[in-house]
Amino acid sequence: MKTRILSVGIMVLVGATGRVAPAAELKPEQIIEKAIRAHGGEERLTGLQGFLFKERAIYSNAATWEFEAAVQLPDRYRSERKMISGGKSTTSLTVINGDQGWFKSNDVVTPYPSAFQESMKKYTLPYEGPRSILRLRARQKNPACQFTTIGEGTVEGRPAVGLRMKLVGGPEETWFFALDSGLLLKTESRTKRFEGEDQVIVTLFEDYQNYNGFPMARKMISSVDGKNMTTTEYIDFKAVTPSESTFARP
Numbered sequence: 001m002k003t004r005i006l007s008v009g010i011m012v013l014v015g016a017t018g019r020v021a022p023a024a025e026l027k028p029e030q031i032i033e034k035a036i037r038a039h040g041g042e043e044r045l046t047g048l049q050g051f052l053f054k055e056r057a058i059y060s061n062a063a064t065w066e067f068e069a070a071v072q073l074p075d076r077y078r079s080e081r082k083m084i085s086g087g088k089s090t091t092s093l094t095v096i097n098g099d100q101g102w103f104k105s106n107d108v109v110t111p112y113p114s115a116f117q118e119s120m121k122k123y124t125l126p127y128e129g130p131r132s133i134l135r136l137r138a139r140q141k142n143p144a145c146q147f148t149t150i151g152e153g154t155v156e157g158r159p160a161v162g163l164r165m166k167l168v169g170g171p172e173e174t175w176f177f178a179l180d181s182g183l184l185l186k187t188e189s190r191t192k193r194f195e196g197e198d199q200v201i202v203t204l205f206e207d208y209q210n211y212n213g214f215p216m217a218r219k220m221i222s223s224v225d226g227k228n229m230t231t232t233e234y235i236d237f238k239a240v241t242p243s244e245s246t247f248a249r250p
Contacts, residue, residue, distance in 0.1 A: 028147035031163045032136045038182030039133040040214040049073045050241040053129050057232045070242040071128050075121050078246050097247040104250040130214035144168045155185040211237035
């Protein structure tokens with residue numbers, strides 16, 4: 001697939017007045033507000049506390065990962081991963097239940113490291129499923145995160161606008177949103193290397209479908225430095241409260 005980003009000089013339609021304005025006039029906060037509304041709205045997203053989802057990731061080396069997860073915010077999580085490669089499969093299970101956590105592999109259960117638990121509860125669980133768009137709001141509150149717009153372009157032929165986020169002294173990401181709907185179409189993460197060119201990870205989001213009122217991409221295609229790495233298929237999502245037994249020790 002070919003993705004083409006055009007120059008900032010392209011003109012776009014902005015606002016309810018219908019006036020024509022340069023894409024450069026779009027402000028980061030305008031892009032963020034529209035994106036959050038497009039993905040379900042802040043009130044509904046923050047109110048989404050319990051849910052289940054399934055997905056499948058196909059790697060370029062022919063390995064396939066099947067993934068099922070249950071989330072109950074703020075501190076309960078269960079995920080089961082099955083790797084299928086060469087006709088063989090292996091399964092691992094991670095469970096976090098408040099201050100307790102376990103990891104199971106090959107029928108052996110070990111405590112899940114407390115440092116990993118805290119990291120998961122702070123940086124991963126709040127942004128699982130459709131809540132992932134709320135990372136934009138969290139980054140707005142981070143004074144070390146700098147936002148810039150890069151104007152209009154196209155992603156797979158669709159008019160889009162780009163929002164660049166750079167952490168002072170850290171990584172840089174650019175997210176591209178559909179100009180009409182505000183849905184996320186593409187992310188581009190850039191990391192500095194000690195030697196050589198930056199590492200660039202690109203993910204395309206395709207085939208949006210409505211799950212319990214939340215638009216979610218059913219297909220995500222990721223590449224690293226221009227080479228295809230994974231195709232992730234979103235299989236199912238349910239906004240429900242998982243049962244207590246879901247988070248029991250394996």
